[in-house]
Amino acid sequence: QWMNANRASIVDGGAPLGKSKRLDASGTKNVNNELGGFSILQAETHEEAAKLFGKDFPHLQMPGAWIEIVEIMAIPGM
Numbered sequence: 001q002w003m004n005a006n007r008a009s010i011v012d013g014g015a016p017l018g019k020s021k022r023l024d025a026s027g028t029k030n031v032n033n034e035l036g037g038f039s040i041l042q043a044e045t046h047e048e049a050a051k052l053f054g055k056d057f058p059h060l061q062m063p064g065a066w067i068e069i070v071e072i073m074a075i076p077g078m
Contacts, residue, residue, distance in 0.1 A: 006052050
């Protein structure tokens with residue numbers, strides 16, 4: 001229901017995220033992160049994006065669940 005109600009703002013509905021690896025100059029290693037999934041939404045501001053998620057948002061019904069809003073920055077010249 002939430003996805004249908006917010007279809008105009010959804011760029012990518014997303015998916016659950018699995019195991020993580022970190023790559024640096026010394027190589028690759030397994031790491032833990034707190035991210036469980038992602039979705040890409042389009043909004044003018046962080047505040048506007050936050051308004052799309054009310055306290056009834058399905059994922060927030062899970063104990064300890066949270067949503068983090070992160071801006072995807074444009075790369076100059078691309």
